[in-house]
Amino acid sequence: MPTGYVHHPLFFWHDTGTSAGVMPADPFAGIQPYVHVENADAKRRSHELIQTSGVLAAALKVVDPREATMDELLRVHTSDHIQSINEQSELRGGGDAGDGFSPVGRGSYRIARLAAGGLVELVTAVAEGVVTNGYALLRPPGHHATADQGMGFCLFNNVAVAARHAQKVLGLGRVAVVDFDVHHGNGTQAIFYGDPSVLTISLHQDNCFPPASGALAENGLGDGAGYAINCPLPAGTGHAGYLHAMREVVLPALDRFAPDLILVSAGFDANNFEQMARQMLTADTYREMTRLLVEAAERLCHGRLVSAHEGGYNPWYVPLCVLAHVEELSGHHTHVVDPYAAVVAPDHLLPHQREVIETAARLVARITPAPTSSVA
Numbered sequence: 001m002p003t004g005y006v007h008h009p010l011f012f013w014h015d016t017g018t019s020a021g022v023m024p025a026d027p028f029a030g031i032q033p034y035v036h037v038e039n040a041d042a043k044r045r046s047h048e049l050i051q052t053s054g055v056l057a058a059a060l061k062v063v064d065p066r067e068a069t070m071d072e073l074l075r076v077h078t079s080d081h082i083q084s085i086n087e088q089s090e091l092r093g094g095g096d097a098g099d100g101f102s103p104v105g106r107g108s109y110r111i112a113r114l115a116a117g118g119l120v121e122l123v124t125a126v127a128e129g130v131v132t133n134g135y136a137l138l139r140p141p142g143h144h145a146t147a148d149q150g151m152g153f154c155l156f157n158n159v160a161v162a163a164r165h166a167q168k169v170l171g172l173g174r175v176a177v178v179d180f181d182v183h184h185g186n187g188t189q190a191i192f193y194g195d196p197s198v199l200t201i202s203l204h205q206d207n208c209f210p211p212a213s214g215a216l217a218e219n220g221l222g223d224g225a226g227y228a229i230n231c232p233l234p235a236g237t238g239h240a241g242y243l244h245a246m247r248e249v250v251l252p253a254l255d256r257f258a259p260d261l262i263l264v265s266a267g268f269d270a271n272n273f274e275q276m277a278r279q280m281l282t283a284d285t286y287r288e289m290t291r292l293l294v295e296a297a298e299r300l301c302h303g304r305l306v307s308a309h310e311g312g313y314n315p316w317y318v319p320l321c322v323l324a325h326v327e328e329l330s331g332h333h334t335h336v337v338d339p340y341a342a343v344v345a346p347d348h349l350l351p352h353q354r355e356v357i358e359t360a361a362r363l364v365a366r367i368t369p370a371p372t373s374s375v376a
């Protein structure tokens with residue numbers, strides 16, 4: 001069976017305007033109009049590489065997105081938040097999703113619904129066995145959006161909407177969300193913080209974004225105690241540290257939780273050439289992390305793994321990281337070899353990185369072991 005692939009031109013037309021990086025242009029405050037860091041370039045070029053490398057024709061099945069319904073959004077978001085995004089999106093110059101750094105372009109309400117609905121369609125295709133697993137090249141991203149507010153360039157929480165659809169409609173009871181975006185998956189964590197049926201695991205750069213979010217001590221609440229795991233990796237953690245965290249934290253947590261579905265918040269902004277954080281991953285790191293997650297999905301939940309694009313802003317390196325991810329999801333390897341790998345120095349697991357990972361690994365014991373996947 002092929003790997004499912006969701007994309008749409010409208011994702012690239014989500015207009016984030018003329019901010020200088022993340023700051024709205026303000027000529028008399030010295031902020032010259034430029035381009036918002038979350039623009040279409042990295043994702044459009046990722047799509048083009050997926051196409052020109054040959055993996056699209058050889059191994060992917062396109063799953064068409066459609067707009068998420070109001071019922072699907074309301075499983076996660078408040079009606080006030082949905083209405084607010086709609087209103088902001090009607091403004092002639094666009095508006096903001098809630099934190100002043102998350103532009104809502106004209107029409108972005110419907111594009112954000114198309115992103116969330118696209119992931120719902122992909123999860124459905126995986127659950128129904130139409131495709132083995134899948135990757136959705138979504139824009140706008142979702143993992144910072146909470147129930148009642150957009151933030152960090154995110155409008156609706158695509159992964160959370162897909163997780164609730166999997167549970168309520170597709171009968172997949174236990175959902176694990178693995179978030180390897182370099183920033184903390186705070187929105188997804190907050191939405192499921194009291195819910196033991198959704199395990200959230202976030203690998204991120206310590207205290208990067210949002211500020212003071214994603215500490216080891218944030219571990220779930222009430223019935224959900226133990227079902228939010230954070231691994232705040234020190235700035236400068238590279239290939240060895242991330243793979244150590246995968247093997248010591250993510251995989252043992254998945255094995256103990258035994259999900260019926262694995263969702264991946266696939267941000268590619270921990271790459272070595274990224275402007276929005278200070279980690280040192282290469283395309284090969286994403287390849288290895290993806291391979292481990294695919295193996296876990298095969299071992300635990302009949303291969304059911306659905307990946308949603310989150311961050312990743314370097315337009316010339318992110319596409320190579322995305323291609324490595326898609327190659328491992330599909331098992332089809334193209335002729336493309338990462339030409340930049342040669343300029344990244346080899347790295348080693350350092351003591352201060354190992355210490356954080358070992359502390360996070362001790363949290364795995366708080367998950368009540370599930371005997372096996374409950375859904376065939």
Ligand SMILES: [Zn+2]
Pocket residue numbers: 181182183267269310311312
């Ligand atoms: Zn990010």
